[in-house]
Amino acid sequence: MDVSGKTARPAVRPRVVGEALVRDLDAPLFAERFREILDLEETGYEPTRRHTAEYLAYVLSRPGRLCFAAFHGERLTGFSLAAPLEFFPMKRGAQDDPGWGRRDTLFSADLVVAEGWRNSGVARALKHRQVEAARAAGYRRIAGRNRVGVADAMWRVNLSLGAYVVHHLRDEYVDDVGPADCLYYHIDLVEEAGATGGA
Numbered sequence: 633m634d635v636s637g638k639t640a641r642p643a644v645r646p647r648v649v650g651e652a653l654v655r656d657l658d659a660p661l662f663a664e665r666f667r668e669i670l671d672l673e674e675t676g677y678e679p680t681r682r683h684t685a686e687y688l689a690y691v692l693s694r695p696g697r698l699c700f701a702a703f704h705g706e707r708l709t710g711f712s713l714a715a716p717l718e719f720f721p722m723k724r725g726a727q728d729d730p731g732w733g734r735r736d737t738l739f740s741a742d743l744v745v746a747e748g749w750r751n752s753g754v755a756r757a758l759k760h761r762q763v764e765a766a767r768a769a770g771y772r773r774i775a776g777r778n779r780v781g782v783a784d785a786m787w788r789v790n791l792s793l794g795a796y797v798v799h800h801l802r803d804e805y806v807d808d809v810g811p812a813d814c815l816y817y818h819i820d821l822v823e824e825a826g827a828t829g830g831a
């Protein structure tokens with residue numbers, strides 16, 4: 633993955649049938665569309681990054697969560713799940729995050745788009761909504777992880793929102809799908825005190 637964001641992009645964008653409508657993914661909507669959500673997770677991620685139904689429910693039920701679903705008409709075309717960083721001690725990099733314990737970091741735990749709807753701006757719409765909502769909720773930064781070479785489209789969106797690498801995690805994934813490394817990133821939502829060199 634080219635961390636400068638200059639990765640080659642597919643030349644042809646497939647059909648775009650209207651804009652994605654992004655809605656809050658709350659407990660009733662999660663229960664109602666649970667089968668589709670799980671199906672999206674299972675078909676969207678390769679096995680090493682795929683999460684279980686229990687994990688999805690865990691994130692969705694955390695206080696401070698920010699979760700969204702993208703729709704085209706009635707069709708669920710993607711979703712994102714995020715919650716405070718301290719709920720993710722099991723994710724490599726999280727406990728070494730400089731924001732760990734400060735309770736002001738939102739951890740982006742999952743974002744997936746249905747295969748037939750990719751490359752039409754759904755991930756961008758979901759990530760923009762997450763950033764807006766996190767800022768409005770008072771979070772100071774978003775943290776997350778992107779697999780090198782496999783999540784290039786996501787990394788491109790994140791870079792455009794100001795993402796930078798906090799940890800380069802080597803040998804995180806053991807499979808033959810792509811590179812084994814993972815970028816642990818931050819997107820700052822407010823200017824950190826002292827960042828401009830002031831008093």
Ligand SMILES: CC(C)(COP(=O)(O)OP(=O)(O)OC[C@H]1O[C@@H](n2cnc3c(N)ncnc32)[C@H](O)[C@@H]1OP(=O)(O)O)[C@@H](O)C(=O)NCCC(=O)NCCS
Binds near residue numbers: 745786
């Ligand atoms: C990664 C993923 C979420 C991207 O979803 P998407 O809806 O296709 O992304 P978008 O259409 O919003 O495209 C985002 C940008 O990446 C670009 N892009 C698409 N494919 C790309 C690729 N292979 N390499 C680099 N950039 C790419 C798009 O052109 C777009 O750029 P632009 O908005 O500046 O034109 C989707 O491929 C997916 O669900 N993958 C499996 C799960 C995953 O890896 N999730 C992310 C990590 S948690």
